[in-house]
Amino acid sequence: MKTNFFENIASLNAPGIWKIGIQNDENGRFVVSALYAPTENNDPALKTIAPLIFKGTATEMDEGFFEAIEKPVQETAGLYSNLDAYRKSLEGAKKKLAQNNKSQPAKVKSEGDEDGEDDLEVTEPKVSAEEKKRIYTEAIRKVVLLNDACKYAEALDVLPSVTDYPEKAEELNKRKTDLTRKKEQMDKALQLFNQD
Structure with missing residues (x-):
């Protein structure tokens, strides 16, 4: 028996870890649980993503399963890559902020300051x-x-x-x-x- 299941997985162009559970009953109905996660990210917060659950007959699954998972899988892959991009941009912003702070004046004490406290010069980037x-x-x-x-x-x-x-x-x-x-x-x- 030949299937194209793995070719369909490959065509999604989303390498990662797939966890697929299949349950069927005596009436020919299926319940399929599919969970996808890219391999390069082990962030604990992302492990809270729930699996997709599909219900239907064997024919319905054959005809619609891959169409149904395509967008959610791409969104999940995008979420992971966007988190990486976000973290990188955040690090870049921190470095730029640190450089800006080095070039800006720090505390300046007023000569006629009655309370003797330092004044902080705040300059917005x-x-x-x-x-x-x-x-x-x-x-x-x-x-x-x-x-x-x-x-x-x-x-x-x-x-x-x-x-x-x-x-x-x-x-x-x-x-x-x-x-x-x-x-x-x-x-x-x-x-x-x-x-x-």
Whole structure:
């Protein structure tokens, strides 16, 4: 008997660890539990991801199983890679902040200070207009890529804030509304699918 099960797994292009449990009953109904995790990340917080549960006949499983797991597997793979990218960018930001703090004045004592306490000179890091535009453009590119990959929650997380870019308020609010709508639709569809 020949199957193409493993070819379908390979076509998902998501190397990792697969845990698949299959239970069937005397009526020909199946319950399949599928849990995917990339091998390169052992973060304990990510171990809380629940497996996908599918119910149906053998024919229904043959026809729809891989279509049903494709998007969730890609989202899970994206979550892991985004966490790595986030951690790297956070480390980079910490290094830049440390460099900025070295070049900024620290405490300055006022000569006529009556209470004798040191005054702290607070200077906010200044971002050039070009840098701000580059950051915005890069964030929007990420949002578009995540939107195209149906990763709406992640796209919402990356979407720049209206308070940071008030001149782009209309565009940002429109994107946020669209992404929120799509995320809610996907959540409802996944709930309906998992109820079957």
